[in-house]
Amino acid sequence: MDISEHLGTSQTQEDVEPFLELTTELVQKRRSQARIIFDRFIRNRAAVVGACALICMFLFCFVGPYIWRANPNAIPLKIPLTGPDASLAPPSWQHPFGTDDVARDEMARAMVGGQTSLLVGLMSMLMAIVLGVGIGAFAGYYGGIIDNILMRFTDIVLSVPLYLLLFVLSVAFSDGSPRSVIILIAMLGWTYAARLVRGEYLALKEREFVLASRTIGAKNLRLMFRHILPNAAGPIIVNATLLVGTNIILESILSYFGFGIQPPTASWGSMIGTGNSFFDADPWLIFFPGLLIFITVLSFNLVGDGLRDALDPYMTER
Amino acid sequence: MGRYIIRRILQAIPLLFLVSIFMFTLIHLMPGGPDQVLFNPHLSPASRAAMRARFGLDDPIPIQYLKWLGNALTGNFGFSFGTNQPVSEVLQERFPATLELFITGLSLALILAITLGTISAVRQGTITDYTLTVISYIGICTPIFLFGLFAQYIFGVLLHWLPTSGMETLGYNLDPFDAFIDHLQHLILPMLVLSITFIAGWSRYMRSSMIEVVKQDYMRTARAKGVGPVKQLVGHALRNAVIPLITVVALDFGSVAGGATITEGVFAWPGMGLLFFQSLEIRDYPVLLAMLLLGAVFVIGFNLIADILYAVMDPRIRYS
Numbered sequence: 186m187d188i189s190e191h192l193g194t195s196q197t198q199e200d201v202e203p204f205l206e207l208t209t210e211l212v213q214k215r216r217s218q219a220r221i222i223f224d225r226f227i228r229n230r231a232a233v234v235g236a237c238a239l240i241c242m243f244l245f246c247f248v249g250p251y252i253w254r255a256n257p258n259a260i261p262l263k264i265p266l267t268g269p270d271a272s273l274a275p276p277s278w279q280h281p282f283g284t285d286d287v288a289r290d291e292m293a294r295a296m297v298g299g300q301t302s303l304l305v306g307l308m309s310m311l312m313a314i315v316l317g318v319g320i321g322a323f324a325g326y327y328g329g330i331i332d333n334i335l336m337r338f339t340d341i342v343l344s345v346p347l348y349l350l351l352f353v354l355s356v357a358f359s360d361g362s363p364r365s366v367i368i369l370i371a372m373l374g375w376t377y378a379a380r381l382v383r384g385e386y387l388a389l390k391e392r393e394f395v396l397a398s399r400t401i402g403a404k405n406l407r408l409m410f411r412h413i414l415p416n417a418a419g420p421i422i423v424n425a426t427l428l429v430g431t432n433i434i435l436e437s438i439l440s441y442f443g444f445g446i447q448p449p450t451a452s453w454g455s456m457i458g459t460g461n462s463f464f465d466a467d468p469w470l471i472f473f474p475g476l477l478i479f480i481t482v483l484s485f486n487l488v489g490d491g492l493r494d495a496l497d498p499y500m501t502e503r
Numbered sequence: 504m505g506r507y508i509i510r511r512i513l514q515a516i517p518l519l520f521l522v523s524i525f526m527f528t529l530i531h532l533m534p535g536g537p538d539q540v541l542f543n544p545h546l547s548p549a550s551r552a553a554m555r556a557r558f559g560l561d562d563p564i565p566i567q568y569l570k571w572l573g574n575a576l577t578g579n580f581g582f583s584f585g586t587n588q589p590v591s592e593v594l595q596e597r598f599p600a601t602l603e604l605f606i607t608g609l610s611l612a613l614i615l616a617i618t619l620g621t622i623s624a625v626r627q628g629t630i631t632d633y634t635l636t637v638i639s640y641i642g643i644c645t646p647i648f649l650f651g652l653f654a655q656y657i658f659g660v661l662l663h664w665l666p667t668s669g670m671e672t673l674g675y676n677l678d679p680f681d682a683f684i685d686h687l688q689h690l691i692l693p694m695l696v697l698s699i700t701f702i703a704g705w706s707r708y709m710r711s712s713m714i715e716v717v718k719q720d721y722m723r724t725a726r727a728k729g730v731g732p733v734k735q736l737v738g739h740a741l742r743n744a745v746i747p748l749i750t751v752v753a754l755d756f757g758s759v760a761g762g763a764t765i766t767e768g769v770f771a772w773p774g775m776g777l778l779f780f781q782s783l784e785i786r787d788y789p790v791l792l793a794m795l796l797l798g799a800v801f802v803i804g805f806n807l808i809a810d811i812l813y814a815v816m817d818p819r820i821r822y823s
């Protein structure tokens with residue numbers, strides 16, 4: 186309820202305006218928090234390029250197959266010995282990325298493989314962040330013995346070299362489907378987010394607004410996820426963005442060594458793994474999926490860095 | 504300081520126990536254990552059971568773990584399922600190759616990261632700085648095995664300059680000097696590939712910490728005294744700028760080990776990484792377990808070293 190109504194004065198918005206215009210600083214149009222962050226992000230040229238590249242990449246992978254109608258999986262019945270339709274053909278107008286060892290169109294496969302790689306990267310990021318935020322929130326909020334147990338668990342995962350653990354886990358649990366690879370990568374990706382969130386919670390739970398909501402009767406879970414979590418959102422979002430890139434790299438490493446996504450499902454990593462056998466004859470089979478991985482990971486990193494700068498509350502608005 | 508170190512070591516011991524329990528369980532969860540991968544498929548069920556008993560695989564996992572732990576505490580890590588050698592012997596055979604790759608790759612990465620980071624910091628905002636930034640982004644955003652593949656293609660297939668796999672040319676009886684040169688030629692590509700990712704990441708750290716240091720008051724004092732530009736950097740700035748980098752390097756130890764594993768896999772460099780892939784294939788439990796634990800020991804140890812180095816190099820930091 187507006188205070189002016191209580192006082193009986195009818196001070197409307199128009200009456201306030203001239204006051205604000207006295208100082209030059211306040212002439213500036215009021216912007217919402219989201220708008221301020223968006224404006225800062227837009228001003229970072231590298232981040233905008235990254236965001237645009239990501240949009241293009243998603244269009245390429247998810248809309249591309251409706252425009253480029255070559256079949257990514259069917260092996261042609263008759264394969265000519267030479268020409269653009271032969272197997273292991275270099276890039277041509279018929280096949281912009283060339284053809285693979287059984288004369289399938291490499292670009293169509295790159296699109297479908299990209300769907301898998303992007304999906305694995307995004308979904309495993311989501312799972313890892315949910316897991317990390319949950320564990321970090323409980324550890325940081327409750328402290329004491331819960332904190333100790335959860336953080337020792339985090340230490341165990343962090344103390345074994347990541348790739349070794351990843352390979353062992355994949356042999357133990359993965360059946361080569363994208364879903365199992367997503368779970369696998371998420372099981373290792375949550376540690377950083379957990380530590381980050383724990384640190385934020387340790388600091389935030391002492392603040393007055395938490396005490397205030399506790400006084401009016403908010404329960405622990407509500408405090409943790411409705412009151413504290415939004416205040417810790419910035420670093421989590423940045424970490425999540427960077428994690429997608431890391432996860433795409435992990436997926437490609439797993440699939441390259443044959444522990445990840447199994448054929449016939451294509452992913453950028455498994456395409457490189459297959460192309461590896463024909464490297465001498467046709468380096469394009471590795472070049473294109475490699476380039477796509479590079480562009481995607483780079484874009485996610487640029488966007489992540491841009492978000493980090495945009496969300497930083499200490500960066501003054503100029 | 505001494506007490507701090509002792510406390511940290513005492514904390515590391517229970518952690519290692521937990522890691523060993525975790526890893527033991529994980530490894531025994533792998534499908535297709537030795538009785539499917541290793542044993543002769545034509546064995547009768549009776550002799551299969553006898554073999555399982557011989558390898559100690561018929562006990563429940565907790566009992567197996569306790570038996571293994573008892574042996575491990577006396578330094579006996581069991582016998583490799585694959586070669587029947589003691590595990591320590593298998594690891595000792597492979598360790599020198601990995602150590603060689605590791606030390607050369609790490610040194611190269613450190614030297615180049617410090618140099619490039621410093622150059623980038625001194626020339627901040629110039630075209631040199633931007634070029635180095637772009638290059639390091641490329642290094643960070645490309646999976647390490649891709650560098651390996653392209654290095655093999657460019658230097659091996661296209662240019663015929665360097666060998667692409669293994670540690671020595673087989674089938675030739677070279678005299679010691681030629682053998683040494685041959686060995687070096689085999690080392691160059693894996694070493695370069697291993698270092699690239701870390702050069703990229705660490706030079707970024709070096710750049711930002713150098714930029715911080717150059718702004719300090721004591722640097723202005725040094726300039727005012729008339730210290731030359733090179734002496735300023737090497738004599739005054741470097742030591743303080745390297746501190747954050749050293750901790751990052753020590754903390755990155757696990758990823759260097761992982762990177763070495765992948766590099767060895769790509770280049771067939773016969774070290775522990777290649778052994779890891781081979782053991783994984785035949786489910787060589789004792790060897791895998793020993794390697795994972797060795798990795799954990801190194802990671803935990805280097806985390807501790809990072810903390811200690813931090814205090815040694817920066818007297819403002821005190822642990823209690």
